[in-house]
Amino acid sequence: MDEIYHLWLAAVPSPIPEEEARIYWNCKDDPTPVLDEGLRRASYVYVGSWGDEHEPENLYAGQGHCPANRLHSWLFYIGTIDRYQAPLLDEELLAQLVEFYRPRSGDLPAAAIELPRLESFLRQHLGLYLLTQEPGSETYG
Structure with a gap:
């Protein structure tokens, strides 16, 4: 049976120390x-979900067969490349996330919020730090 993954974004108000980001x-x-x-x-927003069939054949950042999967892989990439961090939500990251969230011709059906709702959440939280975290969850990542 396919595993189902859910993507929540957490807009965290303060930076996370590198060692804690590594954990x-x-x-x-x-x-x-x-x-x-x-x-x-x-602050949290539910973005969407995906199954194993949405995973890309090649594990490149920002790839995947649905918007939520692409956002998750991109945030993981920029949160771990060069140094461990909670990525700062600035205009550049906002634009990247919006672009990754846009539907693509190879996308498979998956649960997802509408792009304007995601963009509104991101705009409201510029200057905060983004993590992929379900509210109240004790499991990180």
Whole structure:
């Protein structure tokens, strides 16, 4: 049976220390007090879901066969490349996320919010830090 993955975005109000971001992106259980407090104060939006069939054949950042999968892979990429971090939501990242979220001809059907709702959430949270996190979840990443 296919695994179903859900993407929530958390707009965290303060930066996350690199060591805690490393724990987050590697799904470790080590203590992360700054991250935990940031997630308690975060704003959340449900973006969508996907199954194994939406995964790209080649694991390139920003690829995938549905908008939520592309956003998740891009945020993972920029959260782990060069250094571990919660990516800062600025105009450049907002534009990238909107572009990755646009439907593509090879997309498979998947649950997703409308692009204007996602863009509105992102605009309202410019200057905050984005993580892929379900509200109240103890499992990171």
